[in-house]
Amino acid sequence: GIQVEQSPPDLILQEGANSTLRCNFSDSVNNLQWFHQNPWGQLINLFYIPSGTKQNGRLSATTVATERYSLLYISSSQTTDSGVYFCAAGPNSGGSNYKLTFGKGTLLTVNP
Amino acid sequence: DTGVSQDPRHKITKRGQNVTFRCDPISEHNRLYWYRQTLGQGPEFLTYFQNEAQLEKSRLLSDRFSAERPKGSFSTLEIQRTEQGDSAMYLCASSRGQWNTEAFFGQGTRLTVV
Numbered sequence: 001g002i003q004v005e006q007s008p009p010d011l012i013l014q015e016g017a018n019s020t021l022r023c024n025f026s027d028s029v030n031n032l033q034w035f036h037q038n039p040w041g042q043l044i045n046l047f048y049i050p051s052g053t054k055q056n057g058r059l060s061a062t063t064v065a066t067e068r069y070s071l072l073y074i075s076s077s078q079t080t081d082s083g084v085y086f087c088a089a090g091p092n093s094g095g096s097n098y099k100l101t102f103g104k105g106t107l108l109t110v111n112p
Numbered sequence: 113d114t115g116v117s118q119d120p121r122h123k124i125t126k127r128g129q130n131v132t133f134r135c136d137p138i139s140e141h142n143r144l145y146w147y148r149q150t151l152g153q154g155p156e157f158l159t160y161f162q163n164e165a166q167l168e169k170s171r172l173l174s175d176r177f178s179a180e181r182p183k184g185s186f187s188t189l190e191i192q193r194t195e196q197g198d199s200a201m202y203l204c205a206s207s208r209g210q211w212n213t214e215a216f217f218g219q220g221t222r223l224t225v226v
Contacts, residue, residue, distance in 0.1 A: 004154075031212035041201050041220045043155070048214035086154055090212040098212050099145065099168070100205075102154030 002027045002091045006103035013077050013110050021072040021106045023087030031090030031100065032063050034072050036083055043086065046072070077110045084108070114138060116218035118204050124224045125194055132190045133221045137206030144187050145215065146179060147203040148172065155203050161187060194225045 003026040013019055025032070034046040047054050047061040049070065054061055058077075063070040074081055084107050088100035117136040125131050137144050142163050147155035158177070160168045163184035173179075176194075181187040191198055201222050207215040 031214070033214065035217075041149075041203075041222065043203065043217040045214065045216060088154070098143065098162075098207075099157045099160055100155075100215060101157070104152075104154050 002029070002089055002101050004087060004089050004101050004103040006085075006087050006106050008106060009104065010107045011109070013108070015077060015079060015110055015112050017077050017110075018073070018075045019077060019108070021074075021085055021087075021108075023070040023072070023089075023103055025068050025070075025087075025089040027068075027089075028092040029065065029068075029089045030092040031088075032065075032070050033088045033100065034061055034070070035086045035088065036081075037086060037105070038083060046085075074108075077108075079110045079112055082108055082110045116204055116206050116216055118202075118218035118221050120221055121219060122222045122224075124226060127196060127225055128193055130190065130192045131194060131223065132188055133202055133204075133223075135187045135189070135204030135218060136185075137187070137204070138208075138216060141206035141208045141216075142184065143207045143209075143215075144181055145205040145207075146187070146189050147205065147217075149201040149203060149220075150199075155201075158189075158202075191223075194223075196225050199223055199225045 035043040051065040084105040088102045144161040146158040149155040161181040201220045205215045205217045
């Protein structure tokens with residue numbers, strides 16, 4: 001099945017700094033999602049971005065499907081941005097093209 | 113609230129007991145998924161329903177696990193004879209349409225087997 005790798009595994013920032021999280025995937029995709037997992041465990045949808053670029057406030061994401069990677073940008077980080085960020089990919093082919101495979105996540109800590 | 117709803121949020125059970133979790137998907141979503149997440153890992157796929165049909169079960173889903181989605185609405189996940197290794201967060205998600213569209217997750221059920 002598809003493999004998903006995220007980097008870095010951990011990231012510590014000062015409030016106000018910018019950051020880039022990366023997600024590499026091993027196969028062509030028809031679904032690529034970024035999530036933020038809150039302290040209670042719920043996965044909050046950030047972006048549905050199988051290709052192209054999207055922006056939502058201080059967050060933006062870019063997926064380059066032909067090169068099999070996606071980037072999540074966080075600008076002017078705030079302490080409330082802390083938490084685990086997951087990338088999840090759904091393959092474009094094969095019998096299981098409806099399910100998501102998750103990376104291991106990036107643990108972001110934003111210090112005041 | 114029209115999001116995915118899971119019940120209970122937390123469950124503590126003794127080893128060997130049976131537990132059942134419920135998931136109510138977003139109402140117009142025909143696809144429903146169960147995932148399991150252990151500490152420090154990303155969620156892993158367990159099973160998938162399209163309407164009421166269970167179309168795939170992961171090898172992670174031993175025969176102690178069973179899932180149903182009667183009438184294509186809510187879903188239940190039952191674990192029989194729980195083991196300590198079953199302790200995890202169980203996440204339900206739903207999506208709509210024919211293709212791999214955006215999935216939305218519930219708050220999860222955290223299971224602790226003691």
